Amino acid sequence: MSEIRIEALDHTPTTRERLAELLIEVVADGGSVSFMHPLDPEKARAFWDEALAAHQRGERVILGAWDGEVLAGTVTLRLDCPPNQPHRAEIAKMMTRPGWRGQGIATALMQVAERLAAERQRTLLVLDTAVDGGASRLYERLGFVLAGIIPDYALKPHGGLTGTMIYWKRIGAAGRAPAPCPQP
Numbered sequence: 001m002s003e004i005r006i007e008a009l010d011h012t013p014t015t016r017e018r019l020a021e022l023l024i025e026v027v028a029d030g031g032s033v034s035f036m037h038p039l040d041p042e043k044a045r046a047f048w049d050e051a052l053a054a055h056q057r058g059e060r061v062i063l064g065a066w067d068g069e070v071l072a073g074t075v076t077l078r079l080d081c082p083p084n085q086p087h088r089a090e091i092a093k094m095m096t097r098p099g100w101r102g103q104g105i106a107t108a109l110m111q112v113a114e115r116l117a118a119e120r121q122r123t124l125l126v127l128d129t130a131v132d133g134g135a136s137r138l139y140e141r142l143g144f145v146l147a148g149i150i151p152d153y154a155l156k157p158h159g160g161l162t163g164t165m166i167y168w169k170r171i172g173a174a175g176r177a178p179a180p181c182p183q184p
Helices: 015-026 041-056 107-121 138-139
Strands: 003-009 062-065 070-078 090-095 123-131 145-157 162-172
Touching: 003 090, 003 107, 003 123, 015 041, 015 062, 015 070, 062 107, 070 107, 090 107, 107 123, 107 138, 123 138, 138 162
Parallel strands: 090 123
Antiparallel strands: 003 062, 062 070, 070 090, 123 162, 145 162
């Protein structure tokens, strides 16, 4: 693995194709990211076309982790919350290629997403992950708090039901501990 670079992705046919390939690979490996296996490449491309268009409109930020020319991972920071929730953002589509897992890519993507959310004055991040094969250990290591588990929430990519774990984390000014009172 070479130096990993993380950057916001642009809406080009090449980017869309690489994101679609990543999504197909993750779903085939059992990743519970809203799609079933086998995932039709056209459906994967259509999903990313829509997501990248939302990125261009400022409704979300789609980050990519590059290992040379390989898109090794991605995460989406959804900013398009309802009017009564301008203080929060949602983490979605956190994916790392199976051959690149365990190398800190997901952690790096999450740290950049959190920083970008705080820069946009978001003080609360939420996300969900599958009970079976999800990334709960990663999220808990990064300070996310489990709000609860919904049983039988979604189908796994190869069939069968799995629960979903809902997480939250205060960030930015809301996530910092208060300064200690000065001693007399």
